[in-house]
Amino acid sequence: MKFVFPINKVIRFLTLSDILMLSGWGLVNPVLAIFFADQIQGGDVKIAGLAVAIALLTKSLSQLPIAWLIDKKKGEIDDFWVMISGSLIIACSAFLFIFARTIPQVFLIQVVSGFGMALSYPAWLAIFTRHLDNHQEGFQWSFYSSATNLGGAVVAGLGGVMANYLGFRPLFFLVGLLSLLGTVFLFVCYRDMRKK
Numbered sequence: 001m002k003f004v005f006p007i008n009k010v011i012r013f014l015t016l017s018d019i020l021m022l023s024g025w026g027l028v029n030p031v032l033a034i035f036f037a038d039q040i041q042g043g044d045v046k047i048a049g050l051a052v053a054i055a056l057l058t059k060s061l062s063q064l065p066i067a068w069l070i071d072k073k074k075g076e077i078d079d080f081w082v083m084i085s086g087s088l089i090i091a092c093s094a095f096l097f098i099f100a101r102t103i104p105q106v107f108l109i110q111v112v113s114g115f116g117m118a119l120s121y122p123a124w125l126a127i128f129t130r131h132l133d134n135h136q137e138g139f140q141w142s143f144y145s146s147a148t149n150l151g152g153a154v155v156a157g158l159g160g161v162m163a164n165y166l167g168f169r170p171l172f173f174l175v176g177l178l179s180l181l182g183t184v185f186l187f188v189c190y191r192d193m194r195k196k
Contacts, residue, residue, distance in 0.1 A: 007140060010131040010189045014124065015144045017185040021087065023151035024094070024178030027159035028171055035168045041102050051110045058114025059121070067122035076130065079123040084186060086120025089113070091179035097172040127189075 007015075028035070033048035040047065070079050093113035100106050132140050163171050 007136075007143060008131060008133055008192075010192050011128065011133070011140055011144070013185050013188045014128050014131075015147050017087075017182040018124075018144070018148050019151040020178050020182035020185065021090065022148050023155045024175040024182070026152040026155045027162065027178075028094075028168075028175050029159070030156060031160050031163045031168075031171075034163070035097075036106060039168055040100065040106055043103060043106070047103055047106070051106050054107055055110040055114040055117070058111050059117040062115055062118035063122050066118055067126075070123055070126065076127060079126050080186075080190060082119050083123035083127065084183060086116045086118070086123065087179065087183040087186060089116030090120060091176050091183060092116075094172050094176035094179055098169045098176075131192075 032052075033045055036043040036048040036051060037045055066082065070082055090113060093109050093116060096109045096112065097106075100109055128144070159171065162174070
């Protein structure tokens with residue numbers, strides 16, 4: 001990416017991290033309702049819809065106070081650690097799905113996942129925004145959007161094939177690994193963030 005597009009290191013690695021995280025979840029998101037209906041005791045399509053609603057509700061209600069708190073503290077290092085914590089929680093939620101068997105377990109995992117997103121997203125967005133190069137904001141946001149969408153396009157059909165042949169549990173394990181790898185890439189930016 002560095003040689004094709006002259007983009008600073010923080011933007012490059014935040015984008016790479018999200019390619020891995022979003023592509024990982026992109027493997028399972030299209031077939032998540034089938035997992036809830038087929039693999040969870042008493043699960044059906046209604047439960048799948050409720051599970052997604054729980055994650056988004058948790059994220060929506062939690063992220064504003066979290067964003068307010070990280071904005072109150074000057075510097076970027078607190079944002080970095082909040083982002084890392086959220087990313088690790090999101091990765092853990094993928095691994096937790098491997099063991100999910102009941103509706104309450106699924107709902108609890110979705111609360112955990114939603115809280116991880118509430119930690120990660122405001123901090124990630126703040127860091128990304130601060131590191132945009134002057135007069136390249138539109139291009140760099142578009143670069144991020146195109147790169148993550150291409151990653152999603154690559155895995156869109158792959159998740160269903162993998163779930164069909166390998167089962168859901170190995171698929172969730174792969175999602176967790178990709179999420180952890182995406183989190184590791186965030187550490188590359190640590191030194192650059194300390195300078196802010």
